Amino acid sequence: MTTDGDTPHSIYAIEKWGMDLASVLPNGDLGLKNPLKENSPIVSLPKMVRDLEERGVHTPLVLRVSCFLQQGIQNINQGFAEAIARAGYKAPYRGVFPIKVNQQAQVVDRIVEFGRPYSFGLEAGSKPELVIALAHRLAKDALIVCNGVKDAEFIRLAILSRKLGFNTVIVLESPKELDTVLSVVDEIGEEPLLGVRVKLTNRISGNWAESSGDRSTFGMNTDQIVAVIDKLKDKGMLHCLKLQHSHLGSQIPDVNDVRRAVGEACRYFVELVGEGAPLTHLDLGGGLGVDYTGEKTASENSINYGVKEYCTNVVETVAYAMDEAGLEHPVLVTESGRATVATSSMLIFNVLEATLYDASSAPKPEEGDNHLVADLAAIDSYVVPERLQECINDANFYRNELRALFRRGYIGLRQMARAERIFLHLMGRIKLLAPPTGEMPEIDAHLEQLADIYHCNFSLFQSLPDVWAIDQLHPVVPLQKLNEAPDRRAVLSDITCDSDGKINRFILEDGISPSLPVHSLTEDEPYLLGVFFVGAYQETLGDLHNLFGDTNVATVELRDDGGFDLLHEQEGDTIAEVMSYVEYDPRDCVDAFRSIVDQAISEARLNTSERKMLMAAYRDSINGYTYYE
Ligand SMILES: Cc1ncc(COP(=O)(O)O)c(C=O)c1O
Structure with a gap:
């Protein structure tokens, strides 16, 4: 990150969260750089957006950067490879990407491609995700881990896929699921590769605490595990049980939570092997967090560790437990989703207008005024x-x-x-005249109520659902004028509803603020804002509030000459598409509108050229982008 001491843009803390991905250019543009190449040029984001606009890819848009995704895959695989080498660990790492975290074909395809040298696999939490996984040519040793509730169809496909060379593991979520597996095995006469999901009692801290501990919904408790082991023994199938899955959680803020939970997972592993299960793989699920705020603290939107430290903790904890029990080191599996993809996408939108909460001049009271x-x-x-x-x-x-x-x-x-x-x-x-923030909290609190509202061309519900649902923080920064001191403060309002469709928590240099420092809008220049680290969960959890659909998506690669290549363009939803999601047939709507128009003609309220104009306007709308164009 290039910073010049206390430059106007230091307020946005880009150097804290931007890592080696974002940097400010001398002209004040925010730029991106290839983290995989030393001394790579900084590619201006506003320039990229202008170029995309010229090609017809308009804001709001999700920008996916291919080398950022490659870096995500590389970080975790190299992190484990190095930790394994340092600790003298005697088995490899075979990570899988949980498709649920970003199911978009452009993302999954690239993860498979970038992950192939590392035998990186896929995790499927549902039948559709297994169908997606099986459409990819994975490396020979890569795994497909099947989690989630499974019916006979799911299980049949998973077992049969092994005939094609896929290492598809069915992770048993409950004793009942084992019954379904046994009946499918009876039916098709093929053996499965099995895993067992062990529920850990350790509760992690942070936003996703509910997904850990006794009351988490997936996985089996000790009693259920014993029942599964006994039944497998009884059926002569214990030799199929190769993997223990213990999902640690998501976005774990504190690395010591990781260490504790891994330690507990190892205890189960040792006991299961003691029961005769020939386990070879230990799958620790998700949990590796992302430092959204760049604060490096154990708080909800930050983490007090990095990828390397996470890998070292996992490897050392497992090595210690296995050595103590005299067991061979298992193959290590994790299902890191967020840490793999979050940084690879950003949402870019333009500000449409502002409601200002101050005025440069004031009228004089008039005669007769109170x-x-x-x-x-x-x-x-x-x-x-x-x-x-x-x-x-x-x-x-x-x-x-x-x-x-x-x-x-x-x-x-x-x-x-x-x-x-x-x-x-x-x-x-x-x-x-107000003193610097923090000196007079009463005045700060009052002035926060007077932040401008910048009306922005996006839908929080479609593009940033976690901001609305769980107060997720993402870095938000103007993409231009970063060499000029911002002269206003604003909250960002989307174009959906006027109560919840707002961003009013921002990551700034001196902490989390209810308003964002911004620049005054000018008539002739678009003002662009970027929301960063939106690659995990946001794209598919989004909904159609006010029928704002998917945004345009551009997948780009940063070039060595400071330019970029557009690798793929995905057009956002048209109005016709979102209408069909809510059970309208757009053709029926055109017909219905036409009959209303024709009635107006027969009643002489409209002439024929007006009819033509109205029908064209309706058709243009129905085929157009759902956002402000
Ligand atoms: C079973 C399982 N694996 C992996 C993940 C991905 O977790 P994360 O995105 O924190 O890596 C999840 C999400 O919570 C999950 O439920």
Whole structure:
């Protein structure tokens, strides 16, 4: 990251979370760089967006960067290879990518391609995901791990796929599932490769604590595991049990939680081998976190460790437990999703307009105005640094009184508008004189209420569902003017609904802030914002609130000459497509609209050229992008 001490952009903490991926160019553009190549040039993001726009790929758009994904795969595989070499561990690492984390074909295909040298496999949590996994040519030693609830069809396909050379493991989630496996085995006469999902009692901290511990929904407790072992023995099939799966959790903030949970998983492994199960693989599921805030702390959106430390902890803990029990080292499997893909995508959108909460000038009270308007205006004479709180108190008092009078009909619209504008002008002056954030919390709290609203061309529900659902934090940064001090603060509102469709928590240099420093909008220049690290979970969890559909997606590769190659373009949903998701047939809608138009013609409310224009406008809309164009 290039930073120049206290430059205008240091407020965005890009150097903390941006790692070796993002950097600011001298012209103030945010740029991306290839983390796999030393001294790679920085590719300007606004320039890239302009270029994509010229090619017809419009904002809002998800930008996937191929080398960022490659780095994700490389980090975890090399992290384990190095930890294994350092610890003298005697078995390899065979990671799998959980398809649920990003099911998009362009992502999964690339993961398979970049993962092939490492025999990286896939995890399928459902029948559709198994169908996707089996459409890929994986390396010979790569695994397909089947988790989740499975019916006979799922199990049949998983077992039969072994005939094609796939190492497909059916992870038993419950004793009942074993019954289904046994009946499929009876039916097709082929042996399965089995795993058993052991529920750990250790609870991790953080946002996903629920997915760990006694009350987590998947996996078996000790009693159920014993029942499964006994039944497998009884049926002469214990030799099929090769893998223990113990999902540690997701986004584990504290590396010591990892160590504890791995230790517990090892205890089960040792006991299961003691029971006669010929286990060869230990699968530790997900959990490796992403440092969304760059704070390097054990908090919900951060982690107090890196990939290398995670790998070292896992390898050392397993080696120690196996050596102590005198067992061979098992092949290590993890199902790291978030850490593999989160950084590879970003959401880019434009700001449509702003609602400002201050005013550069104020009208004078007019004759006949209520005296409270004059009282409000008089505050202007004592806006000085030492009386700011008093000014805020007075301004609020007079404005509230005037609003009450307006509501009761004692003052009219124009007088109220004058008062509101005087109030905003006072706030503008107070903002300029306010002490640095943190010095006077009362004033900070008040001024936060006066942050502008920047209305942005995206849907939180479609593109950033975790921001809405679980208060997930993502880095958000203007993509241009980063060499100019931001002169305003704003919350970001999307174009869906006016209550929840907002981003109002931002990662800044001095902590999490309820508003984002931004630049004033100008008439002729688009103002672009980027939300980073959205590659995990966001694309598929999104929904169709207000029928805003999938955004355009561009997969790019950064070039050595500072340019980029567009590897793939996926057009966002059209209005016709989102209509069909909610059971409308777009053709029926065209017909219905036409009949309304024709009725208007027969009643002489419309002429034929107006008919033509209306039908064209309706058809253009139905075939167009759901977002503001
Ligand atoms: C069984 C299983 N494996 C892997 C993952 C991926 O976890 P993460 O994205 O934290 O790596 C999950 C998600 O919670 C999961 O349930």
